[in-house]
Amino acid sequence: MATGRTHRPATRSRGIPEATVARLPLYLRALTALSERSVPTVSSEELAAAAGVNSAKLRKDFSYLGSYGTRGVGYDVEYLVYQISRELGLTQDWPVVIVGIGNLGAALANYGGFASRGFRVAALIDADPAMAGKPVAGLPVRHTDELESIITENGVSIGVIATPAGAAQQVCDRLVAAGVTSILNFAPTVLSVPEGVDVRKVDLSIELQILAFHEQRKAGEESMPSAGQPRAEVRAPEGGKGPDGEIPAVMPA
Amino acid sequence: MATGRTHRPATRSRGIPEATVARLPLYLRALTALSERSVPTVSSEELAAAAGVNSAKLRKDFSYLGSYGTRGVGYDVEYLVYQISRELGLTQDWPVVIVGIGNLGAALANYGGFASRGFRVAALIDADPAMAGKPVAGLPVRHTDELESIITENGVSIGVIATPAGAAQQVCDRLVAAGVTSILNFAPTVLSVPEGVDVRKVDLSIELQILAFHEQRKAGEESMPSAGQPRAEVRAPEGGKGPDGEIPAVMPA
DNA sequence: CGATGTGAATCGGTTCACAGCG
DNA sequence: CGCTGTGAACCGATTCACATCG
CATH class of the missing domain: 1.10.10.10 (Winged helix-like DNA-binding domain superfamily/Winged helix DNA-binding domain)
Structure with missing residues (x-):
């Protein structure tokens, strides 16, 4: 551990x-x-x-x-x-950067739940030079070259990674080296970070697979020789989620 | 429970x-x-x-x-x-529908991790008549009116909700009534569903808030009269996640 | 011999049920 | 009297440590 x-x-x-x-x-x-x-x-x-x-x-x-x-x-x-x-810690301002402005990155940039919670998108960063300068959600996309300076100048300590899986670790390393200590990872990869850095992940594919597992179970039970009702014993509305609740990632364009 | x-x-x-x-x-x-x-x-x-x-x-x-x-x-x-x-249950084909084709819905539709795991996007559904027919990720967006028939005809049992919070419960009810028994919810709302229906949620805002909590803690420790090193005792790279691991949701456009 | 598979110990979280207090 | 706050019981998950076996 x-x-x-x-x-x-x-x-x-x-x-x-x-x-x-x-x-x-x-x-x-x-x-x-x-x-x-x-x-x-x-x-x-x-x-x-x-x-x-x-x-x-x-x-x-x-x-x-x-x-x-x-x-x-x-x-x-x-x-x-x-x-x-x-x-x-929401009574203070948390500048965040979003790296990887594909479909998902853009969705995140447009997400309204940010500002209302003390989070401020300090910059959108993408590796594609063609994206540079293009406005997304009212902010001009900056090139990856500027990553370090953006982090430093804005005192960013939280970074969101929405790049393809292949680029995630590299981006992560640069974010950490520049001073970021909390990362929200949407890329479907296990990131390795030094101690002291917090990583949470969100992976759509994993969530769907978990649903499929339960779905399969329901189907099986229905046509079970024994089983009584069609669908009993499943997850309750309560909203509970598996313990440990690994969160997984969506992959951008 | x-x-x-x-x-x-x-x-x-x-x-x-x-x-x-x-x-x-x-x-x-x-x-x-x-x-x-x-x-x-x-x-x-x-x-x-x-x-x-x-x-x-x-x-x-x-x-x-x-x-x-x-x-x-x-x-x-x-x-x-x-x-x-x-x-x-990934050896079988799981048709899914995505409801709410805003920024996020589009990102999900374009997500590559679907097909590779046995999931097939059967249809994209949106309430905006102006969206109807528009191609997103190679599929024409269908209007909400068709929701029930799409579910039935394609035998869809898994639905993804990427609508604004206000529309989520209503969409959820219709999905369930039409036969969907597993729902992945990206809207920041607690959905209530009948027993036998599985709901998982993904909420970006919640993830960020959890990061902020730990981030605040780190900052506090650094300038603590006692505390030894700058940053010790945080989350390890292991990737572990809080138990129960509530997953939260992103809100679309 | 080396890595799996697993009882037993441990840990953290949830639930129960009721004492405490406004 | 009603609802909060919490010790204690319970339960599931993680970790340990070692017997097991290819």
Whole structure:
């Protein structure tokens, strides 16, 4: 596993479980929706339903952040939005670069969920000289040659890789060398990075394969000599996802 | 969690853990690469490195599928590719529809990783009448009115939703009513579906927020009175991901 | 001998159920 | 009285370490 230190410096009591961190954005989204409808407070039950989890899990998650609720009443929406935002680090500005402006890169550049969450697309970068200068989502595409200077000048610490698989590791190396310490990888490759660099991946193909697995199972069960109903025992609406939940990648043009 | 049945019919000994299923596509990808380089066999150690996991986990995973290795030698690449493909249900053809042909939908339509894995884009569907007939990735975009007939005629059981958040639930309902039982959701909404329908989601914004959380932590540690080295204790290259690994969604144009 | 396959130990996360408090 | 907050039980997944066998 290589966890760096074996024991972790125990940065105060900051022991928020990874699984909880992964759900905070979900709660935040639900809370934001409530906030827009001017709902003042929510119970764990209601919020849980809106976020697609169960209430016990939600309460436990919030308990790691502190006691932000009021017994007998619920949670103050605005206050919770603030607390979660702060915890996630969304109260500050995060400049990001997107490398690889193919179909996917362009889709990401146009994605509205960025700005609203404290993320700012500092630059779009592509290796194709023909792309250079072309405006995508209101930003001119810059050439890969400028990668290092863009990172440095804008203090970018988060990079998004949306290049073909073959170019991903190389791009990753350059991003890291230039100072990026968090990478969101859409290319279908395993990136190797030095310790201290965080990588998350999204791979559409993998998601589909997992669906196919379950789909096959359903089909099999239907025509099973034993099996009762056509489709029972599958994944519940809850929205749960396999543990460890590897996320995989989409490949651009 | 609402697992439908409480005990599961125990479809023979088919007890492959969800976490293992989620990694099979990863192994498959690595194996395919080896196969293309005509490598005949691999050890658990080598394959694990290529897939970004540790070897004990990989061996345990494979043990759920059966004993496909040879002690003292390793695994036969071709044989394993076949076994995993079969297990995942990739030896059959899976027609899929993509609903919502914005930036993201187009990117998905152009994604090459589909065909190579047994997935076939049966149709691209969009609600905008102006899009109808326009060719995207070689296929003419069809209007939402045709959704039901397309699903039925092509026997589609897997649907991909790449619409704006507001339209997602409605599209989902129609897909399900028409017979779709697996959905890959890219819209940033919690979809509610009847039991027996599988939903997985991909949300870019959530992934970025998780990165921001860790990024913030790194920054904090650096200037910590106590903390030793600048950056220790973060996520290792291993590629691990938070359990439960909620996957989030990208929003199209 | 070397690498697989797997019980047993361990770990992290989820769920339960209820004490605590506004 | 109702809902939060949480210890404890539970459960699945990961890791360890070694017996097994080609």
